[in-house]
Amino acid sequence: MSSKSNPVSRSGRFSSGPSQQVEDYGQSVTFDYRLWEYDILGSIAHARMLAHIGILTSGEAESIQATLEEIGSEIHEGNFRWDRSLEDVHMNIEAELTKRLPVGAKLHTGRSRNDQVAVDTRLWMKDELLELIDELVALQRALVALGSRNDRVIIPGYTHLQRAQPVLMAHHLLAYVEMLDRDLERIVQCYDRVNVCPLGSGAIAGSTLPLDREFVARQLGFTDKEGRPRVTRNSMDAISDRDYIVEFCSHAALVSIHLSRLSEDLILWSSTEFNFIRISDSFTTGSSLMPQKKNPDVAELGRGKTGRVVGNLMSLLVLLKGLPMTYNRDLQEDKERLFDTMDTVRSTVRIFASMMPEIAVNAAHCKSAASDPLLLATDLADHLVLKGVPFREAHHIVGATVALAEKLKKPIDQLTVSELRSIDPRFDGESRKVFKLERSLASRTMTGAPNPDAVRNELAKWDSVLAKKAKCLTA
Ligand code: ARG
Numbered sequence: 476m477s478s479k480s481n482p483v484s485r486s487g488r489f490s491s492g493p494s495q496q497v498e499d500y501g502q503s504v505t506f507d508y509r510l511w512e513y514d515i516l517g518s519i520a521h522a523r524m525l526a527h528i529g530i531l532t533s534g535e536a537e538s539i540q541a542t543l544e545e546i547g548s549e550i551h552e553g554n555f556r557w558d559r560s561l562e563d564v565h566m567n568i569e570a571e572l573t574k575r576l577p578v579g580a581k582l583h584t585g586r587s588r589n590d591q592v593a594v595d596t597r598l599w600m601k602d603e604l605l606e607l608i609d610e611l612v613a614l615q616r617a618l619v620a621l622g623s624r625n626d627r628v629i630i631p632g633y634t635h636l637q638r639a640q641p642v643l644m645a646h647h648l649l650a651y652v653e654m655l656d657r658d659l660e661r662i663v664q665c666y667d668r669v670n671v672c673p674l675g676s677g678a679i680a681g682s683t684l685p686l687d688r689e690f691v692a693r694q695l696g697f698t699d700k701e702g703r704p705r706v707t708r709n710s711m712d713a714i715s716d717r718d719y720i721v722e723f724c725s726h727a728a729l730v731s732i733h734l735s736r737l738s739e740d741l742i743l744w745s746s747t748e749f750n751f752i753r754i755s756d757s758f759t760t761g762s763s764l765m766p767q768k769k770n771p772d773v774a775e776l777g778r779g780k781t782g783r784v785v786g787n788l789m790s791l792l793v794l795l796k797g798l799p800m801t802y803n804r805d806l807q808e809d810k811e812r813l814f815d816t817m818d819t820v821r822s823t824v825r826i827f828a829s830m831m832p833e834i835a836v837n838a839a840h841c842k843s844a845a846s847d848p849l850l851l852a853t854d855l856a857d858h859l860v861l862k863g864v865p866f867r868e869a870h871h872i873v874g875a876t877v878a879l880a881e882k883l884k885k886p887i888d889q890l891t892v893s894e895l896r897s898i899d900p901r902f903d904g905e906s907r908k909v910f911k912l913e914r915s916l917a918s919r920t921m922t923g924a925p926n927p928d929a930v931r932n933e934l935a936k937w938d939s940v941l942a943k944k945a946k947c948l949t950a
Contacts, residue, residue, distance in 0.1 A: 492560070502559045503807050509814060510564050513598035514591070515547045517674060518568070520694035521586055524687050530585075535578045542576045543568070563807075565591050585686045587678035589714040589802040594674040596810070598695060600723065603817050604666045610824045611659050611730070612944045615652050617831035619937045622648040625836045626931055629845040629912060630751060641850045641912055644751070644841065646925035647740075649933055654733040659944075661726040669719045672697035676710035679801050715801040717791070720813050724788040727820045731784040734823055738778035741834070742771050750840045755833035773830055777823050784819055787812040845912060848888035852877060854909040855887075862901050872899045 493501070519540045526536035546568060549555045561567045565588050572579035622645030632642035672695060675681065675688035692704035699705055707713035744751040754771055762768035790812050794805055852873050859869035875898050880887040883894070888910035895902035909915065919926045 498560055498562075501562065501804070501807075503563045503810065504557050504559055504561065504567055506811050506814065507564045507592075507807075508557050508567070510592075510595040510599050510810075511550050511568065512547065513595040514564050514568050515543045516598060516695060517591060517594045518543055518572075518582060520691045521674060522582055523694060524690045525581070525584055527690055528685050528687055530684065531578075531581055535581065538576055539572065539579055539582055542572055542579065545575075546571050563588070563592075564595070585677060585682040585684045586674070587676075587714070589678050590674050590676040592806075593676075593714055593716070594672060594695070596813070597669050597671070597673065597697075597719070600669045600719070600813075600817075601666065601696075603821070604662060604669065604723070607817070607821050607824065608659060608662060608666075610821055610828065611655055611662070612941055614824050614828040614831075615655050615659075615937070615944075616941050617828045618648050618652050618655075619934055619941065621831045621834060621836075622930075623934045623938070625838070626934060627927070628836055628838050628841050629916065630841045631844050631847065631850055632925075638844075638847060638850055640853060641845050641916060642925045643916070643927060643930045644836065645934055646930050649930070649937070651733065651737050652937055655730070658726060658730045658733065661729070662723070665719065665722050665726055668722065670697055671705045671707050673707045673713035673716075676707060676713040679711055679714060681710045711801045715798070715803075715806065717795060717806060717809050720809055721788070721791050721795065724784075724791055724813065724816045727816045728781075728785045728788045730820055731781040731823065734827060735778040735781040737827070738774035741774045742778070745769075745771050745774075749844075750837055751844070752837060753835045754830065755835070758830045758833045773826055777827060780819050780823055784816055787816045848886050848910045849877065851910050851912070851915050852887065854915050855906065858906060858909045859899070859901060864899075864901060875899075 492498070522531060522536045522539040522543075525531040526533045531539070546555065555571075557567055558570075561570050569579065569582060572582065626643070626645050628644040629641050630644045630647065631638040632640050632647065672688065672692035674691050674695075675686045688706045689704040692698065692706050693702075697705050707716075741752065741754070743749050745754050754769075754774075756769075758771075758773050759769045760772045762770065791809060794808050794812075798805060855876065856866065856869040856873045859872060860866050864872070876890065876895065877887060879894065879898060880890055883890070888907060890907075892902065892904055892907070895906055913927075916925060916927055920929070922929075
């Protein structure tokens with residue numbers, strides 16, 4: 476498209492438009508069109524402010540608003556033709572406005588695409604973050620519900636993927652609820668930093684016109700809890716700052732890593748080797764070749780998609796490294812990474828919340844795995860400690876006891892008192908009682924340990940905490 480037919484071109488100085496190759500290489504509308512709703516909101520707020528300071532008449536501002544809204548509904552209905560030669564979402568909408576309404580040419584007064592893209596992205600993020608917060612809370616609820624439905628199921632806990640000590644399955648699931656809660660906290664803090672209005676920073680140095688930035692911030696909802704407008708404090712920072720995007724992508728990477736670890740647990744638990752859970756048919760797939768297969772694809776994809784979420788964060792960090800102040804076109808590369816991160820993490824959180832009710836726990840198999848008496852070897856050492864044996868020595872004695880059981884080819888809890896005493900005379904008739912699983916769990920009474928009553932209290936606590944959580948987090 477020639478610069479003459481482009482009503483928003485930066486014409487004047489150029490005798491020709493960019494070559495087709497440059498146009499194709501530089502356009503961003505094929506992905507930043509997603510910001511259209513926020514671009515229109517930002518433009519309406521800006522037009523109102525221009526009327527407020529007397530640069531537009533109120534009639535002009537109103538007709539700009541009406542025309543932008545008309546364009547908005549056409550976009551919404553899919554009746555808008557995006558033009559790649561107009562480069563990005565901002566120029567597409569402004570060009571259409573000006574085509575329909577000549578006074579639209581006044582809209583860009585005191586504004587640059589540099590502060591426009593920053594305000595659009597922040598507005599878009601605010602809405603998306605609120606959705607993500609709700610979705611994370613829903614996933615927490617689904618994990619708590621799965622734990623509550625199986626609140627008596629005991630499984631071996633693992634370290635180094637070797638059986639370690641018995642825990643309640645609910646305790647294991649609540650560990651993820653804790654992780655997601657820290658994620659939520661970080662995302663709420665990120666929301667707070669996104670919630671600052673950059674519009675009015677112009678291209679780099681504000682404007683010679685008396686723009687009312689606070690007016691715009693108020694219009695767009697960039698306000699604090701008391702309703703006071705929040706505006707950026709340095710025009711150069713405001714247009715080149717992408718910290719809030721990096722911050723979000725970093726928090727999102729951690730969400731993704733948490734879900735990837737959960738995926739790994741679910742994949743292991745659903746294997747024949749573990750056989751702790753069964754994921755319903757609707758959340759698994761078969762093999763095209765092996766008729767017996769039931770694959771936990773959703774969990775595997777969740778684990779796999781973590782790669783791109785982490786990759787997006789790395790791309791952004793490298794993108795920003797060494798950029799001189801202030802806006803550089805490189806920054807256009809932020810959006811696909813941001814959009815992909817948001818889409819990937821939100822869809823993963825949602826599908827995981829839907830998958831939790833589809834998990835059936837194989838209580839009998841969990842029980843038999845948890846009845847391995849070796850899981851209570853540490854309890855036996857603790858029993859000796861209570862008799863005054865230093866722990867290091869007790870550890871050694873129990874190690875010898877495990878070796879004896881192996882040698883005699885019997886489970887450690889089947890050793891007779893005299894066999895135990897052949898290792899250490901401080902063993903007595905009480906010693907074998909430590910192998911009672913319920914007793915072992917019941918005696919773990921300190922905060923944070925998997926005592927069954929305590930775990931049930933935690934489940935109940937989360938139940939009521941999560942019922943109140945969600946949008947109120949950012950209110
Ligand atoms: N499409 C651009 C971006 O996403 C908008 C800002 C362009 N500013 C400029 N001075 N070329 O970053």
